[in-house]
Amino acid sequence: AQSVAQPEDQVNVAEGNPLTVKCTYSVSGNPYLFWYVQYPNRGLQFLLKYITGDNLVKGSYGFEAEFNKSQTSFHLKKPSALVSDSALYFCAVRDMRGSSNTGKLIFGQGTTLQVKP
């Protein structure tokens, strides 16, 4: 079965400290992995994706994510958190089930990041 898990409902970090938002996945075949951020009452904004290539992927707003095949993880990281990074973060994997290539995404349950001054 294909799935994505974000084990933490909330992550609290002090401004200036490094942050990590965890994501693990279960897919058959090679995974296509994504991170999105959602601010209150807004849609999702694309941060970054891993398709193939370097395991460390750099994205928007200084975020990066490391693909770890052995641990089936794709944790989101940032070296120095900002208060404005406080938002809801979603990890997603492309749904490869079925014969038609529709590009559907399977989302994790989301992690609220709270960065305190």
Add this chain to the structure above:
Amino acid sequence: GAVVSQHPSRVICKSGTSVKIECRSLDFQATTMFWYRQFPKQSLMLMATSNEGSKATYEQGVEKDKFLINHASLTLSTLTVTSAHPEDSSFYICSATRTSGWQETQYFGPGTRLLVL
């Protein structure tokens, strides 16, 4: 980056009326768009896949006669909530798939808040 718009951003309607929500890809063509529903502090629930020029594909448990989807062009998909009831109140988000070579990325609209009285 790719831009997806939704209209309206917020709508309040009486029970029994129908509401149409538009999703547009502003700077790219999208043969596939997706409609999601999100409850407060929860993840996105995929409702249906909207395919340009053909019928939408609905997820299990989603009533196709209640949530009518029309993908009239490569830049426009509409979701019509027919005979809306208070339990249909939710945050509706669309996304459009942008294809660049062999890579696909979903870009999301800002969402539409529907309140049915």
